[in-house]
Amino acid sequence: MSIFETGLSKNRANYAALTPSDFLERAGATFPQKTAIIHGALRRSYGDFLNRSRRLADALRKRGIGQGDAVSVLAPNTPAMLESHYGIPMAGAVLNAINTRLDAMTISFILVHAEAKLVLVDKEFAPVMEEALAQIENPPPVIWIDDPLAEGGKPLGEKEYEELLAEGEPAPDWPRPTDEWQSMSLNYTSGTTGNPKGVVYHHRGAYLNAVGNAIAFGLTSSCSYLWTLPMFHCNGWTYTWGVTAVGGTHVCLRKVDPALIFEQIAEHGVSHMCAAPIVLTMLIHAPAEQKKAFSQRVNIATGGAAPPSAVISSMETMGFSVTHLYGLTETYGPSTICAWPPEWDALDLDTKAQRMARQGVWYPTLEDMRVSDPDTGEAVPADGETIGELCLRGNTVMKGYLKNPKATAEALTDGWFRSGDLAVLHPDGYAEVKDRSKDIIISGGENISSLEVEEVLYKHPKIMEAAVVAKPDEKWGETPCAFVTLAPGAGEVGVEEVTEWCREHMAPFKAPRTIVFGDLPKTSTGKIQKFVLRDKAKDL
Structure with a gap:
């Protein structure tokens, strides 16, 4: 045995399992009065952010929710969603943030597959959640979030989110993981199959990627981060934890709207934000009256397709510095x-x-x-x-x-x-x-499985064969393009009929925007030649 191992051991004084929840503990102690969250007229300090997250953790534990239990959250970029990123792991449970653009059938699949023990849902998305729960034999209990900026919706479940928090105490002794490998987050990606795959994160990975973001993107305690990227997407690329790690300010945004984005940048001195390439295009082409002036330089990170030179130039002219990142839900x-x-x-x-x-x-x-x-x-x-x-x-x-x-x-x-x-x-x-992987279409920053779209098309009674590929799109980056062969004797089938069928049977954003009727090219063994269809789609 090496002399450097003799008599030396790992103990509580020299070792602690890494967990991103500790970022909030430090920020709450270091910057208790500093504004941590901005949401409309709401201002919440780091001290309050920490106490509310602890209350959420304690309330969950009192309900018997702990290690290995999934808590699903369907909500946009709101304070409650941020608190869920801390309170749920602080309970030892696994955070399952669900894509707000999904249809009821997919949400139902996720809840069952994750074996969710509790569901938190923003009232605006209560209708689709209600439809999803109706498809489950023994649905989990539901808590609804009454966000003042929600557009429509309704209460759903046993009580409101603030009532849930009232069940808990802001006790500092939440059960920290003893093993960094312990699961803490579950994110679903369409991958290359119709049913989404559940990607499991551990505490160590979430902690380190958040630190990596802070280093790579230059986050500091003076930064103001605008939430244009959905928090449900890879947990906001782990910026949900990265911004807190440096004690920066989270500026929440329920939906992507150029007018709101420019307004928030100017009003709150936004220094950093992340977005899919389509958001950059939306900002460039926003009406002149929406483009509010701001004096600071705004760092914006984008992923997916690389922005063309015209986009980079236009963004720089407006006061943005573009950074190109690459990653996947799996990373x-x-x-x-x-x-x-x-x-x-x-x-x-x-x-x-x-x-x-x-x-x-x-x-x-x-x-x-x-x-x-x-x-x-x-x-x-x-x-x-x-x-x-x-x-x-x-x-x-x-x-x-x-x-x-x-x-x-x-x-x-x-x-x-x-x-x-x-x-x-x-x-x-x-x-x-x-x-890219041949079966995946990345549209507006969202993954769409071609196999999932094809499955819906094949269920149409008048369609015999179908193949879906990516079609380049100036606004969205890519959109689904469907090539279909009609069944014998099907008669006339129009584009509108097929489009409506798809919208009724899946999330609308996944529906093909281009539909071409005719025979499909095949190999001698009968396999559809998608590379031929991709070339055709480029010219449509």
């Missing part, structure tokens, strides 16, 4: 960043845009990144030309998919997480994705 959100070396400042705009298109280098809190040959697993040469699969590994990679060992084993293999994205590695070590 807690951002895992690589197009870090900007000083020597790139002198480049012309088009060249800058080309460099910014790269997914870049791995986060300071990720262990490693490489581009590998999909067949051999060996790293491809850094020549900027050889295509391989972008692979990641480290503490900020998911534990795996809930109740899906086969998909977990396929994703986490040979010591790497296989992203499914095809990329090249440039001589300077920067990765650049050249093609």
